Amino acid sequence: MTTWKVPLYRPTLGRAETDAVTEVMHSGWLSTGPTTRRFEEEFAAAAGVEDGVAVSNGTAALHLAFLALGVGPGDEVVLPSLSFVSAAAMVTLCGATPVFADITGEDDLAVDPADVAARITPRTRAVVAMHYGGHAADLPALTRLARRHGLALVEDSAHAPATRSEHGVLGTVGDIGCYSFFATKNLAMGEGGLVVARDTALRERIRRLRSHALSVSAQERHRGGPSVYDVEGFGLNYRPSELACAIGLAQLHALPARQHHRQGIVQRYRAELAELRGLLIPYATRPLEHSAHHLFPVLLPAGCDRPRLQERLAAAGVQSGVHYPPSHLFTAYRDRFGCRAGDLPVTEGVTARQLSLPLYADMTDDDVDLVVSAVRDAWLEVA
Numbered sequence: 203m204t205t206w207k208v209p210l211y212r213p214t215l216g217r218a219e220t221d222a223v224t225e226v227m228h229s230g231w232l233s234t235g236p237t238t239r240r241f242e243e244e245f246a247a248a249a250g251v252e253d254g255v256a257v258s259n260g261t262a263a264l265h266l267a268f269l270a271l272g273v274g275p276g277d278e279v280v281l282p283s284l285s286f287v288s289a290a291a292m293v294t295l296c297g298a299t300p301v302f303a304d305i306t307g308e309d310d311l312a313v314d315p316a317d318v319a320a321r322i323t324p325r326t327r328a329v330v331a332m333h334y335g336g337h338a339a340d341l342p343a344l345t346r347l348a349r350r351h352g353l354a355l356v357e358d359s360a361h362a363p364a365t366r367s368e369h370g371v372l373g374t375v376g377d378i379g380c381y382s383f384f385a386t387k388n389l390a391m392g393e394g395g396l397v398v399a400r401d402t403a404l405r406e407r408i409r410r411l412r413s414h415a416l417s418v419s420a421q422e423r424h425r426g427g428p429s430v431y432d433v434e435g436f437g438l439n440y441r442p443s444e445l446a447c448a449i450g451l452a453q454l455h456a457l458p459a460r461q462h463h464r465q466g467i468v469q470r471y472r473a474e475l476a477e478l479r480g481l482l483i484p485y486a487t488r489p490l491e492h493s494a495h496h497l498f499p500v501l502l503p504a505g506c507d508r509p510r511l512q513e514r515l516a517a518a519g520v521q522s523g524v525h526y527p528p529s530h531l532f533t534a535y536r537d538r539f540g541c542r543a544g545d546l547p548v549t550e551g552v553t554a555r556q557l558s559l560p561l562y563a564d565m566t567d568d569d570v571d572l573v574v575s576a577v578r579d580a581w582l583e584v585a
């Protein structure tokens with residue numbers, strides 16, 4: 203395993219996380235229970251919504267969202283190809299068809315409402331907006347579109363936990379919001395996720411589906427509730443563990459300070475990389491405080507040798523990444539849905555040139571210096 207001087211991401215874990223996990227270990231209850239409930243309540247309060255349903259990961263959150271909306275065979279869901287493949291896979295596993303839409307442009311890597319509109323058919327059931335890198339997608343336009351066509355708007359807010367944007371708190375504007383607390387995320391539990399839904403009935407359906415659609419949960423039985431349960435649907439086991447939610451609570455309490463630190467790093471990157479000729483920094487003119495800054499993406503000039511640039515950065519101890527290969531060009535999606543190169547010109551143009559630089563909450567000024575000088579040196583040679 204390579205030892206990076208500056209990795210692409212690193213979770214920030216301290217004494218609060220260790221103490222919280224130890225407490226749960228001594229509590230006698232490890233699966234979904236009181237700590238999970240506290241996490242749900244506190245996350246919901248931070249996001250300004252009534253309640254939330256914690257789940258085992260972000261993919262589970264998306265799966266439950268589509269199941270609860272009744273997405274199934276014959277349905278279509280319009281979503282970005284420039285995303286992690288999770289939402290497209292869950293739509294497919296529900297028996298529906300993912301319909302990929304293009305992104306807005308080089309300065310806004312989220313799905314383009316005009317292109318979404320062009321792909322709506324009588325079969326469309328839902329639209330997915332993903333807040334790329336923690337920056338808000340065009341929620342006002344997508345909300346109007348969804349309302350006009352009677353569609354559900356699902357926010358894939360994996361990059362933006364409880365983030366106040368110019369369009370409201372990300373994940374809480376659409377009908378359902380899905381969060382991921384994977385090890386690399388701004389709020390990291392190792393594995394974890396959460397779903398919010400304004401409609402109480404929808405939210406409670408998601409809560410039941412999370413645990414086999416049982417009428418009485420294992421925890422309720424443990425507390426002396428009815429020992430016989432009924433099964434009211436066809437559910438899954440997407441329950442989070444108490445250990446993960448204990449870490450999540452500590453992470454949630456530290457989130458505002460850590461988000462603030464991320465803003466400082468992005469501010470320095472924006473200022474210090476601006477001079478590199480041909481380097482484009484998406485979202486550079488948006489106010490810092492409106493994003494979760496999960497990623498720091500840059501766009502290289504057309505024809506730039508990205509692998510070579512990444513090699514040069516790696517030689518300096520700096521990890522970099524690509525977010526993301528376009529989903530529509532993965533073998534599975536070409537084979538099943540006939541997707542082809544050329545379907546989404548803006549997405550394909552951007553994904554060939556995109557590079558993510560290190561960004562995490564305990565990056566020091568020295569770490570940023572090292573990344574900036576490594577990029578400058580590599581630029582002289584490669585760009």
Ligand SMILES: Cc1ncc(COP(=O)(O)O)c(C=O)c1O
Nearest residue numbers: 259260261286288360382383384
């Ligand atoms: C945009 C996006 N959606 C969904 C997911 C899926 O989350 P998880 O890995 O927790 O299943 C991720 C992260 O991995 C993601 O980045």
